[in-house]
Amino acid sequence: MRKVISFILLLIVATGIAISLKEIPFGETESKLREYCLEHGIQETGATNIVTSVVVNYRGFDTLGEVTVLFLAAIGLSAVLYRDKEIERKKGRKSSLILFTGCRFLFPLILLFGAYIFIHGHLTPGGGFQGGAIIASGFLLTILGCWRWVGINRSRFKVTESLSGIAFVVIGLIGLLYGGYFLLNYLPKGTPNELFSAGIIPVIYIAIGFKVGSEIAGIIDDMVRSG
Amino acid sequence: MMLEIILIFVMLVSAIAAGIFKDLLNSIIAAGFVSFIAAILFYFLHAPDVAMAEASIGAALTVAIFIIAIRKTERFEEDEKSD
Amino acid sequence: MEFIENYLYYIASFGLILIGLYIMLIKKNLIKIIIGLSIIDTGVNILLITMGYLRNGTAPIFSKENLLPSRMVDPIPQALVLTAIVIGVAILALALALAIVLYRHYGTLNVSKIRGLKW
Numbered sequence: 001m002r003k004v005i006s007f008i009l010l011l012i013v014a015t016g017i018a019i020s021l022k023e024i025p026f027g028e029t030e031s032k033l034r035e036y037c038l039e040h041g042i043q044e045t046g047a048t049n050i051v052t053s054v055v056v057n058y059r060g061f062d063t064l065g066e067v068t069v070l071f072l073a074a075i076g077l078s079a080v081l082y083r084d085k086e087i088e089r090k091k092g093r094k095s096s097l098i099l100f101t102g103c104r105f106l107f108p109l110i111l112l113f114g115a116y117i118f119i120h121g122h123l124t125p126g127g128g129f130q131g132g133a134i135i136a137s138g139f140l141l142t143i144l145g146c147w148r149w150v151g152i153n154r155s156r157f158k159v160t161e162s163l164s165g166i167a168f169v170v171i172g173l174i175g176l177l178y179g180g181y182f183l184l185n186y187l188p189k190g191t192p193n194e195l196f197s198a199g200i201i202p203v204i205y206i207a208i209g210f211k212v213g214s215e216i217a218g219i220i221d222d223m224v225r226s227g
Numbered sequence: 228m229m230l231e232i233i234l235i236f237v238m239l240v241s242a243i244a245a246g247i248f249k250d251l252l253n254s255i256i257a258a259g260f261v262s263f264i265a266a267i268l269f270y271f272l273h274a275p276d277v278a279m280a281e282a283s284i285g286a287a288l289t290v291a292i293f294i295i296a297i298r299k300t301e302r303f304e305e306d307e308k309s310d
Numbered sequence: 311m312e313f314i315e316n317y318l319y320y321i322a323s324f325g326l327i328l329i330g331l332y333i334m335l336i337k338k339n340l341i342k343i344i345i346g347l348s349i350i351d352t353g354v355n356i357l358l359i360t361m362g363y364l365r366n367g368t369a370p371i372f373s374k375e376n377l378l379p380s381r382m383v384d385p386i387p388q389a390l391v392l393t394a395i396v397i398g399v400a401i402l403a404l405a406l407a408l409a410i411v412l413y414r415h416y417g418t419l420n421v422s423k424i425r426g427l428k429w
Binding site: 049052216220 | 275276279280283284287288291292295296299
């Protein structure tokens with residue numbers, strides 16, 4: 001009975017998608033929004049990466065919503081996996097010397113690479129989310145290889161995440177005070193293709209990079225410790 | 228053109244294999260492979276930002292979170308004797 | 311051959327959505343259902359980026375001084391898909407946390423044995 005209903009549902013969904021995809025031509029796209037963003041992108045924001053200027057400047061409120069959804073997921077996960085008393089961790093094997101030294105050597109380099117990606121978000125492909133994910137994978141490497149050396153206590157992830165989120169909202173509110181709207185671009189735009197250009201875009205991306213990195217590292221740390 | 232056809236064929240076969248394996252670790256690795264080929268396809272569609280995001284988030288962090296979840300629960304799927 | 315050339319990426323995303331939906335509806339292990347959810351997510355993201363493609367176009371970055379903005383692919387779907395990928399991983403983490411707590415409570419991950427989840 002269950003399989004029959006599933007197959008009928010699959011058939012309905014497949015026909016619906018196939019009929020609607022036949023109408024859309026592939027390889028030709030024209031829309032007024034695309035022409036506007038591509039032609040006036042550099043003048044109005046100063047960033048040469050148009051995707052960055054769309055994410056932070058033209059649709060900045062959607063980015064704030066996404067940061068909120070990530071925050072809710074991290075809090076929900078931490079609340080659901082809560083244990084009253086910590087379980088006894090099984091004694092694992094100590095990692096060998098090569099693994100320990102290798103992880104210890106690679107960790108600052110991975111952090112530097114992630115920071116490079118989110119600082120240059122307005123010039124090259126990259127940005128806050130990609131850089132934050134790389135920082136989180138650096139922390140994952142130390143959890144697997146050399147946790148006793150790094151010894152970061154758990155509350156620092158949460159504190160960094162909260163402060164970065166507050167920084168994002170405060171930067172937007174200062175734009176409101178300057179006589180405009182929330183998330184107004186008030187810092188000087190400079191010349192394109194320079195590091196210090198594009199107004200508040202690098203500042204917001206630095207805040208998002210810190211926030212996403214510490215958030216996902218906190219998620220992984222929560223899942224490893226409790227449960 | 229040929230390269231894209233081969234990549235998409237391998238991606239669809241890997242997605243079907245993710246549903247067939249009984250060992251959940253194999254299933255997770257197949258799903259990570261689908262994400263990895265999707266990152267290559269994003270590069271062919273001229274979207275380098277999205278390719279970087281999919282490669283770092285979809286192919287690395289998703290697999291890590293799944294493996295931690297398997298460790299806290301069971302690794303093998305139960306055999307189905309009767310429906 | 312003409313058909314494959316025009317609709318290749320549509321076939322890829324359409325196939326991924328159907329395979330993911332099949333895994334979600336038929337399989338009984340809870341972690342396999344969540345793997346199916348992740349595959350549907352990837353398929354939908356490929357479909358969104360395919361909608362903004364322009365033949366013989368370039369990436370929307372002004373790295374050199376004189377690049378024609380009329381030959382660039384659409385940057386708006388790329389911004390939306392960036393958001394969607396990160397939200398997808400957040401959903402996955404929360405779903406797996408709920409699966410871990412279910413295992414702690416019931417001792418099994420089989421959907422037909424957990425009271426309240428079987429259909």
